[in-house]
Amino acid sequence: MPLKAVAPWAVFFGVLMLVLLYFVGAEQGVTSVVSGEGVHEWVHDARHLLGFPCH
Numbered sequence: 001m002p003l004k005a006v007a008p009w010a011v012f013f014g015v016l017m018l019v020l021l022y023f024v025g026a027e028q029g030v031t032s033v034v035s036g037e038g039v040h041e042w043v044h045d046a047r048h049l050l051g052f053p054c055h
Helices: 004-026 037-051
Strands: none
Touching: 004 037
16 A cells, blocks of 8 residues: 555544544643533543543
8 A cells, every 4th residue: 555545544533633632631721622611521531531630
């Protein structure tokens, strides 16, 4: 499989993982993109599982 065929998918999934990491690890407080507690409640258990503080 040539690298040119895999590279766009690798970049796509890399960016997707960074976005997910942001929402699980940093989406609250000053850096919040979405206002309110909705995102925090959805990813609360994942934060604790991955070792991110949230309280």
